[in-house]
Amino acid sequence: QHILVLHGPNLNLLGSREPEVYGRHTLADINQRLQQLATENGASCTAFQTNHEGGLVDRIQAARDDQTDFILINAAAYTHTSVAVRDALAAVGIPFIEVHLSNVYKREPFRHHSYLSDTALGVVAGLGPFGYEAALRYALAN
Numbered sequence: 001q002h003i004l005v006l007h008g009p010n011l012n013l014l015g016s017r018e019p020e021v022y023g024r025h026t027l028a029d030i031n032q033r034l035q036q037l038a039t040e041n042g043a044s045c046t047a048f049q050t051n052h053e054g055g056l057v058d059r060i061q062a063a064r065d066d067q068t069d070f071i072l073i074n075a076a077a078y079t080h081t082s083v084a085v086r087d088a089l090a091a092v093g094i095p096f097i098e099v100h101l102s103n104v105y106k107r108e109p110f111r112h113h114s115y116l117s118d119t120a121l122g123v124v125a126g127l128g129p130f131g132y133e134a135a136l137r138y139a140l141a142n
């Protein structure tokens with residue numbers, strides 16, 4: 001089983017970016033943990049981060065041809081703005097879970113709408129890095 005983990009804009013700054021909101025773990029910490037968990041379960045996990053909307057679209061499209069079975073995506077701010085990311089996920093038809101570190105529902109109203117949620121298998125928000133781990137465990141078990 002091959003799982004693709006996608007991280008959107010500004011998530012490269014995790015660890016130093018608004019730590020009171022996003023915590024102290026870096027993106028490398030999170031990716032390392034996910035890779036370890038996947039390997040322990042006989043699966044593989046590739047992580048990709050970009051600050052560019054088109055980069056996310058390109059990577060999602062590429063998943064059609066690289067044996068990706070499952071996508072975990074934190075599209076970050078593009079969650080709330082991007083029809084293009086939504087359409088790319090629909091185009092490839094690979095099941096995905098939407099992940100947010102913070103609880104977007106207790107933040108500004110513009111974070112309450114997601115272009116992805118209604119086509120996601122599930123949504124995890126507010127559990128910090130554990131949210132990725134929970135989503136990965138689900139993918140591994142299904």
Ligand code: DQA
Binds near residue numbers: 077101111
């Ligand atoms: C985020 C929440 C988004 O609203 C925000 O734009 C982010 C990160 C999260 O993981 O909590 O960049 O997706």
